[in-house]
Amino acid sequence: MKVAVLGAKGRMGAETVAAIESASDLTLSSALDLGDSLDQLIKTGTEVIVDFTHPDAVMKNLEFAITNGIHVVVGTTGFDDKKLSELKNLLSKNTKVGALIAPNFGLGAVLMMQFSQKAAQYFESVEIIELHHANKVDAPSGTAIRTAELITDARKQSKKGAMPDASKTIIPGARGAKVGDVPIHSVRSHGYVAHQEVIFGDAGETLSIRHDSINRAGFMPGVLIGVRNVAKHPGLTVGLENYMEGMK
Numbered sequence: 001m002k003v004a005v006l007g008a009k010g011r012m013g014a015e016t017v018a019a020i021e022s023a024s025d026l027t028l029s030s031a032l033d034l035g036d037s038l039d040q041l042i043k044t045g046t047e048v049i050v051d052f053t054h055p056d057a058v059m060k061n062l063e064f065a066i067t068n069g070i071h072v073v074v075g076t077t078g079f080d081d082k083k084l085s086e087l088k089n090l091l092s093k094n095t096k097v098g099a100l101i102a103p104n105f106g107l108g109a110v111l112m113m114q115f116s117q118k119a120a121q122y123f124e125s126v127e128i129i130e131l132h133h134a135n136k137v138d139a140p141s142g143t144a145i146r147t148a149e150l151i152t153d154a155r156k157q158s159k160k161g162a163m164p165d166a167s168k169t170i171i172p173g174a175r176g177a178k179v180g181d182v183p184i185h186s187v188r189s190h191g192y193v194a195h196q197e198v199i200f201g202d203a204g205e206t207l208s209i210r211h212d213s214i215n216r217a218g219f220m221p222g223v224l225i226g227v228r229n230v231a232k233h234p235g236l237t238v239g240l241e242n243y244m245e246g247m248k
């Protein structure tokens, strides 16, 4: 399979280039970065692109790829409802193309989200702390937003009421940014890669579910699962977990 990487000079893109080059069933067709022409994708017969660029750049890349019948595996974050509906619209015009939007390619991170969704049915309180390197441009992280959405759905289904919170906020932001029911606290600091802790609490007990990405190589098994499976899933898929079902 011929695979191109967009954002190839970036931190995630460079790691993806190396992962594709060392996979015997995949061929790196192009490694493109800012300023390179997307026409290269056509010239090289690219079948799948992996996009690790920037939230402001990604839609233009996806439009080009989908319009030209190229499957897309997307790690770039910042996919809100507006971008997802734009993407669905593009895919409706080329129904054979698969698009995977994965807020997190870490297999452990996907499990952390699934475990959190399960735990959310049983605990009254829940908050998220996510910690990332200081160069990350978006906050909260895509993973934290996705986790909060999954938890909010689970709370709705189990008919949970408002969380107990007697605090009178003195400084705005002290209680984090709320996504659905869940406050998210974002830490940005040198020394971190990508980490998240989901803290659950109820009378007399707490449960913490934590995932740590130690380095960017840890995302690559997930990226390769995306690349190898995207063509089998036409249309839009959000979340790598949808490709992991039945995997051992």
Ligand code: NAP
Pocket (backbone or CB within 6 Å): 006, 007, 008, 009, 010, 011, 012, 013, 032, 033, 034, 035, 052, 053, 054, 055, 057, 058, 061, 074, 075, 076, 077, 078, 102, 103, 104, 105, 106, 138, 219
């Ligand atoms: P990065 O190091 O800044 O890399 C982004 C690269 O893309 C840079 O080389 C940048 O060039 C380039 N670029 C910008 N616009 C482009 C365009 N239109 N076409 C091609 N290349 C373009 O960022 P990163 O840390 O690798 O992260 C990239 C994205 O992946 C972010 O959204 C991040 O949040 C996300 N991410 C996702 C996961 C996941 O598991 N889903 C994990 C980690 C990171 P310039 O530097 O010249 O602008």
